Amino acid sequence: MPDPGQLRQIADLSARSGGDFDTAWLRDQVAAHLRGLAQGERETRNGWSPEVKALAARSAPVLWHHLDEVRAAVATCTPG
Numbered sequence: 001m002p003d004p005g006q007l008r009q010i011a012d013l014s015a016r017s018g019g020d021f022d023t024a025w026l027r028d029q030v031a032a033h034l035r036g037l038a039q040g041e042r043e044t045r046n047g048w049s050p051e052v053k054a055l056a057a058r059s060a061p062v063l064w065h066h067l068d069e070v071r072a073a074v075a076t077c078t079p080g
Contacts, residue, residue, distance in 0.1 A: 019077060026074045033067040 002010065009028060016024050040056035040063065047053045 023074070023077045026070055026077060029070045030067065030074065033063055033070060037063050037067070 013021060013024055013028070037060060040060055043056040044053050044060075047056065
């Protein structure tokens with residue numbers, strides 16, 4: 001079930017179209033990947049489960065790669 005912030009995000013994106021939607025969605029993806037990286041870093045440092053800590057460590061390079069790709073797409077979609 002989406003939390004209130006996610007519901008606002010869905011409503012905001014639903015009200016957009018075309019390039020405006022693309023840019024907003026990509027910016028949301030940048031924020032989501034940054035949150036995921038921060039959560040993984042916290043888990044790697046402070047987690048108690050070796051399996052979850054290992055998963056967080058293995059996921060970081062993939063998230064960084066995706067973040068780089070999303071940032072490149074933002075640069076392409078953002079006018080000016």
